Amino acid sequence: MAEKLVEVKNxxxxxxxxxxxxxxxxxxxxxxxxxxxxGVVGESGCGKSVTSLSIMRxxxxxxxxxxxxxxxxxxxxxxxxxxxxxxxIRGNDISMIFQEPMTSLNPVYTVGDQIMEAIILHKQVDxxxxxxxxxxxxxxxxxxxxxxxxxxxxxxxxxGMRQRVMIAMALSCDPxxxxxxxxxxxxxxxxxxxxxxxxxxxxxxxxxxxxMITHDLGxxxxxxxxxxxxxxxxxxxxxxxxxxxxDPKHPYTWGLMNSIPKLDKDVxxxxxxxxxxxxxxxxxxxxxxxxxxxxAEGKCYDQEPxxxxxxxxxxxxxxxxxxxxxxxKRGERIYEDRGVQK
Amino acid sequence: MAENLLExxxxxxxxxxxxxxxxxxxxxxxxxxxxxxxxxxxxxxGLVGESGCGKSTTGRTILxxxxxxxxxxxxxxxxxxxxxxxxxxxIRRDMQIIFQDPYASLNPRMTVADIVGEPLIIHKLxxxxxxxxxxxxxxxxxxxxxxxxxxxxxxxxxxGQRQRIGVAxxxxxxxxxxxxxxxxxxxxxxxxxxxxxxxQDLQKEFGLTYLxxxxxxSxxxxxxxxxxxxxxxxxxxLTDKKELFKNPIHPYTxxxxxxxxxxxxxxxxxxxxxxxDVPSPVDPPSGCRFHPRCPKAFDPCPKVEPEFxxxxxxxxxxxxxxxx
Ligand SMILES: Nc1ncnc2c1ncn2[C@@H]1O[C@H](COP(=O)(O)OP(=O)(O)OP(=O)(O)O)[C@@H](O)[C@H]1O
Ligand SMILES: Nc1ncnc2c1ncn2[C@@H]1O[C@H](COP(=O)(O)OP(=O)(O)OP(=O)(O)O)[C@@H](O)[C@H]1O
Ligand code: SF4
Ligand code: SF4
Ligand SMILES: [Mg+2]
Ligand SMILES: [Mg+2]
Numbered sequence: 219m220a221e222k223l224v225e226v227k228n229x230x231x232x233x234x235x236x237x238x239x240x241x242x243x244x245x246x247x248x249x250x251x252x253x254x255x256x257g258v259v260g261e262s263g264c265g266k267s268v269t270s271l272s273i274m275r276x277x278x279x280x281x282x283x284x285x286x287x288x289x290x291x292x293x294x295x296x297x298x299x300x301x302x303x304x305x306x307i308r309g310n311d312i313s314m315i316f317q318e319p320m321t322s323l324n325p326v327y328t329v330g331d332q333i334m335e336a337i338i339l340h341k342q343v344d345x346x347x348x349x350x351x352x353x354x355x356x357x358x359x360x361x362x363x364x365x366x367x368x369x370x371x372x373x374x375x376x377x378g379m380r381q382r383v384m385i386a387m388a389l390s391c392d393p394x395x396x397x398x399x400x401x402x403x404x405x406x407x408x409x410x411x412x413x414x415x416x417x418x419x420x421x422x423x424x425x426x427x428x429x430m431i432t433h434d435l436g437x438x439x440x441x442x443x444x445x446x447x448x449x450x451x452x453x454x455x456x457x458x459x460x461x462x463x464x465d466p467k468h469p470y471t472w473g474l475m476n477s478i479p480k481l482d483k484d485v486x487x488x489x490x491x492x493x494x495x496x497x498x499x500x501x502x503x504x505x506x507x508x509x510x511x512x513x514a515e516g517k518c519y520d521q522e523p524x525x526x527x528x529x530x531x532x533x534x535x536x537x538x539x540x541x542x543x544x545x546x547k548r549g550e551r552i553y554e555d556r557g558v559q560k
Numbered sequence: 561m562a563e564n565l566l567e568x569x570x571x572x573x574x575x576x577x578x579x580x581x582x583x584x585x586x587x588x589x590x591x592x593x594x595x596x597x598x599x600x601x602x603x604x605x606g607l608v609g610e611s612g613c614g615k616s617t618t619g620r621t622i623l624x625x626x627x628x629x630x631x632x633x634x635x636x637x638x639x640x641x642x643x644x645x646x647x648x649x650x651i652r653r654d655m656q657i658i659f660q661d662p663y664a665s666l667n668p669r670m671t672v673a674d675i676v677g678e679p680l681i682i683h684k685l686x687x688x689x690x691x692x693x694x695x696x697x698x699x700x701x702x703x704x705x706x707x708x709x710x711x712x713x714x715x716x717x718x719x720g721q722r723q724r725i726g727v728a729x730x731x732x733x734x735x736x737x738x739x740x741x742x743x744x745x746x747x748x749x750x751x752x753x754x755x756x757x758x759x760q761d762l763q764k765e766f767g768l769t770y771l772x773x774x775x776x777x778s779x780x781x782x783x784x785x786x787x788x789x790x791x792x793x794x795x796x797x798l799t800d801k802k803e804l805f806k807n808p809i810h811p812y813t814x815x816x817x818x819x820x821x822x823x824x825x826x827x828x829x830x831x832x833x834x835x836x837d838v839p840s841p842v843d844p845p846s847g848c849r850f851h852p853r854c855p856k857a858f859d860p861c862p863k864v865e866p867e868f869x870x871x872x873x874x875x876x877x878x879x880x881x882x883x884x
Contacts, residue, residue: 411834
């Protein structure tokens with residue numbers, strides 16, 4: 219495979235709050251290659267946003283702090299470089315779009331001003347040229363009547379159009395990596411389909427890499443080349459998208475896939491994962507999934523399993539992934555037929 | 561065929577848009593604009609559509625949490641619109657609602673026992689505190705929660721547990737119809753299945769009828785017997801769920817189905833990507849409301865509103881293509 223664009227190694231980002239230490243990201247590893255989309259999927263609170271904010275060095279500090287690990291990008295470790303250099307990377311080489319575009323657009327400036335500001339800051343062009351480029355970007359992201367929209371304010375646009383403006387802003391400086399944190403979660407499905415298609419086509423024409431964060435397995439299947447599944451601050455499974463969906467090896471991934479209804483397959487009953495995500499102030503010892511896992515036993519309660527290569531390029535963090543394999547072969551439903559024993 | 565528990569005929573709900581210092585009504589949000597459907601005893605009717613199309617307003621108007629602008633709602637043969645306060649209270653026992661947001665819909669200062677027991681007291685279904693607690697214990701058991709939870713407060717629970725409490729509260733008065741307004745949308749993916757399974761179990765056990773409101777078509781497909789698709793205040797298609805997903809007729813339903821990202825990376829879908837956004841319900845497009853976005857629009861579409869009529873057995877559609 220080609221050279222890595224980003225390499226995240228043993229990243230730990232903690233928050234020091236009154237009640238204790240929130241280990242939001244607790245030893246995360248992954249890489250992103252040029253031109254690929256890495257999907258990051260997991261439930262609320264598992265550390266997806268904090269991982270991406272760590273890459274951008276935008277973690278609120280205090281209370282947050284990158285505690286350990288490396289983020290290698292363009293031959294440098296982003297956790298170590300001075301803020302001044304980081305500012306050059308942000309928006310130039312790496313840019314980010316968020317779930318709720320309204321919170322990241324400034325309501326008192328026109329969308330044109332905001333895109334132009336990014337262009338002027340990073341490309342050293344004059345206002346006239348920046349405006350031309352801004353209109354050009356709005357056209358590229360499919361905003362109708364761009365010459366008119368460029369002078370409108372964010373509140374005059376619909377949710378889908380605001381997200382297009384965010385994408386236009388993020389791409390205006392031709393980044394190598396675009397981090398998209400739940401970019402379509404707040405949108406309707408027909409608008410989501412527009413935005414995903416737009417991102418896919420822009421990825422191709424710009425040749426950039428995308429880190430796509432979502433809790434929706436459908437979106438993951440649609441856009442990713444490879445996928446990292448996160449649970450409680452850790453990557454629990456990591457492989458290419460086809461392998462993940464055909465042969466999920468972690469009990470959590472298996473559960474997630476079978477707990478959602480499918481359009482093309484009818485089941486009488488969904489396989490529900492019992493319980494809920496533990497509080498990060500109160501993670502269990504051993505495997506963090508042991509409070510909900512039907513396969514948990516002995517060692518799972520006191521030793522954390524390592525992220526291990528199961529069969530060439532398929533990483534899984536579970537002591538019993540081979541046993542899960544056997545259960546799957548027998549066609550049993552692991553959650554409905556077992557329940558959690560404690 | 562099962563009889564209708566609920567009938568909704570030509571229901572309209574307009575919200576006034578006020579402006580100026582005298583707050584004069586200058587226009588109306590036509591949130592629900594002339595819809596008709598029935599819910600059969602024991603079935604689950606799914607109501608889907610995108611944000612703002614009028615799903616919640618429909619649910620609330622049926623329960624008379626909002627007063628209808630026009631039309632009628634008939635529950636067990638009786639018109640809900642004509643009831644006085646006393647009869648309305650009685651009928652509210654039979655029709656309960658579960659809300660989307662399990663965080664906002666439970667009073668944070670009440671214990672679980674009080675939250676679930678309150679409707680028992682309102683409807684005078686228990687004589688004293690002991691009786692109430694006994695009944696609450698039973699109901700909590702039905703939703704998979706032990707009595708140790710009774711004296712705790714909502715903030716001590718996870719989203720899924722709070723939604724169970726919401727379900728328990730709705731169940732307390734032994735209703736016939738439950739309107740579930742996006743009951744799993746605010747929950748984590750892994751927890752949604754718990755609540756869906758629970759709703760299905762309870763339906764079997766107590767013979768409940770559901771009007772299940774959601775924007776997630778896969779969830780609606782899983783839980784419903786029949787499905788109604790809404791667009792901008794109108795129902796555009798209504799039929800048996802198998803029929804709807806196999807043979808969608810309305811161009812909006814077709815594009816909605818094709819837009820869903822499926823959890824199968826090998827599947828390459830033929831997407832119908834719709835142009836533009838959902839228009840405002842204040843000044844909806846003329847003729848067929850979908851015409852500015854419809855890939856199949858033709859001559860009559862901007863001028864004449866299509867009739868909502870039966871296309872095949874029990875398959876209702878509002879689209880001019882059927883007359884072409
Ligand atoms: N500023 C902060 N102070 C304290 N804790 C924080 C802060 N930001 C995040 N956390 C905690 O870190 C953990 C991970 O949060 P993060 O936002 O990364 O989750 P997420 O996976 O993005 O979830 P979601 O799907 O809800 O967006 C959570 O437990 C969260 O409460
Ligand atoms: N009390 C109100 N006053 C004025 N307009 C309202 C009121 N309640 C709802 N509306 C409007 O009526 C329309 C329908 O709203 P409704 O909440 O029924 O949509 P919905 O289909 O439930 O959407 P969602 O999926 O976002 O919950 C929207 O345009 C909404 O802004
Ligand atoms: S390590 Fe044990 S508890 Fe953790 S996922 Fe594997 S079997 Fe379950
Ligand atoms: S009536 Fe016309 S515009 Fe409306 S859905 Fe049918 S073809 Fe499309
Ligand atoms: Mg997040
Ligand atoms: Mg609603």
